[in-house]
Amino acid sequence: MHFLTTAKLSRDELNQLIDSAQRFEHGDGQSKPLAGRSVALVFFNPSLRTRASMQVGIYELGGNAVALEPGGTSWTLEHRESAVMDTDKTEHVAEFVRVLGRYCVAIGVRTFAALKNWEEERTDPILNAFAKYSDVPIINLESAMHHPCQAMADMMTIREKLGEGRKKVLLTWAWHPRPLPMAVPNSFALAAAQMGHELVIAHPKGYDLDEALMEEIRGQEARAGGSVSLTNDVDEAFAGAEVVYAKSWGSKDFYGEPEKDIAERARYRDKWIVDEPKMARTNSAIFMHCLPVRRNVIVTDAVIDSSSSVVIDEAENRLHVQKAILARLLKQ
Ligand code: CP
DSSP states (O other), X not given: OOBSOSTTSOHHXXXXXXXXHHHHHTTOOOOOTTTTOEEEEXXXXXXXXXXXXXXXXXXXXXXXXXXXXBTTTBXXXXXXXXXXXXXXXXXXXXXXXXXXXXXXXXXXXXXXXXSSOXXXXXXXXXXXXXXXXXXXXXXXXXXXXXXXXXXXXXXXXXXXXXXXXXOEEEEEEOOOSSOOOSHHHHHHHHHHXXXXXXXXXXXXXXXXXXXXXXXXXXXXXXXXXXXXXXESOHHHHTTTOSEEEEEOOOOGGGTTOXXXXXXXXXXXXXTSSBOHHHHTTSSSOEEEOOSOOOBTTTBOHHHHTSTTBOHHHHHHHHHHHHHHHHHHHHHO
């Protein structure tokens, strides 16, 4: 009923979602499954693409979007079970989602990692509280651990640009001045594994993804007939890649201690950037990033402004794929 990660979808189901998204893109999917219905969009964090593409997509499906920001345009929210709410939280998710469910046919929620407590945040507590209490489908618009709408747009973009079938896909860490959440690389790696791509994950030592997620990725890769390999060698990683997907993320070793992570990563500043010399080692790879991106930090102007860069088409695909996700969830 919910759309929290791509993990439970088969490769056929992922491809069907992309087929549906392409029908929306080409104007063939003109049905209005949301006619006369509303969808709530709950944002604990800022957004450009997710918010705008969801609002536009809901409108194009005939519906109405209700955007809420807890602590801003709606009350501050508690999510912990049995919490004694005698501090700053005014409303519990238990009431919040069930009330919204009386007005809306689905609820999208964005709730980033706070980057404070790894063991807690890796369980996606706020997203799971929404899913637990909700009577209507919950759509993950980026949680602490996953960004499945982004991953689906990414898989759609790879298929559109390079055709169907297995591709050599590089997910590369990049230097950024401060630690960032892991939701995008987690969901990209998972979906690439599910699609059966030949996935290389490159990051400096100490920047490993979650171990349980890596087990899931390896299992998915084996089932889909792809492969996954890890490297700490950024130059070797680019060799022969057909897709270069750049993203920065924080180290679990320094979770909740950003100053230590910042000190650790300082040595990687000039080395872990996507630039022309690295792209020249690829097999004419396309360059992808979820955006927003820091130019000349994550990627040079020369690469992001080149004909290899597909970041704007990738962002456009958020709209088409989210319409496909909404249509799929709401026809059940
Ligand atoms: N890629 C992405 O989710 O963008 P926003 O944070 O702007 O929504």
